[in-house]
Amino acid sequence: MIANVAWMFLIILVFIILYRLLLKRLKRKRPTTENYLTLHPVEPNPANGELQFFFEQNTPKNVRISIYDINGNNEVEIANAEFKKGGNIFTVDTTKFENGEYFIELKTDFQKTSKRFEIKN
Numbered sequence: 001m002i003a004n005v006a007w008m009f010l011i012i013l014v015f016i017i018l019y020r021l022l023l024k025r026l027k028r029k030r031p032t033t034e035n036y037l038t039l040h041p042v043e044p045n046p047a048n049g050e051l052q053f054f055f056e057q058n059t060p061k062n063v064r065i066s067i068y069d070i071n072g073n074n075e076v077e078i079a080n081a082e083f084k085k086g087g088n089i090f091t092v093d094t095t096k097f098e099n100g101e102y103f104i105e106l107k108t109d110f111q112k113t114s115k116r117f118e119i120k121n
Contacts, residue, residue, distance in 0.1 A: 034059060039054075039106050040056075046119060051091065051092050060084050078090065097119050
């Protein structure tokens with residue numbers, strides 16, 4: 001009886017060790033999210049006047065911010081600077097743009113993210 005319990009305990013222990021090794025191997029292939037930023041939805045949409053964009057990041061890094069129209073033309077660079085860790089807000093005067101649909105794009109060394117929004121002045 002004791003031998004059977006010992007064998008079951010050994011089998012369960014080996015299974016747990018193999019399972020943890022498998023999880024470690026699978027996790028190794030995933031990119032870490034520490035280097036990424038999160039661009040929050042554009043509000044209000046459609047936009048007019050001054051529009052505030054909000055994004056968050058876990059580490060301070062250089063971010064290039066640009067706006068371009070729906071066709072990918074007329075790209076305007078808003079900022080190319082290092083932003084701090086945590087929440088960041090930047091403001092854009094939409095009266096400098098024609099009415100229409102645009103994308104706001106944030107680009108770092110690790111990622112490129114964008115959101116679609118509309119301007120109606």
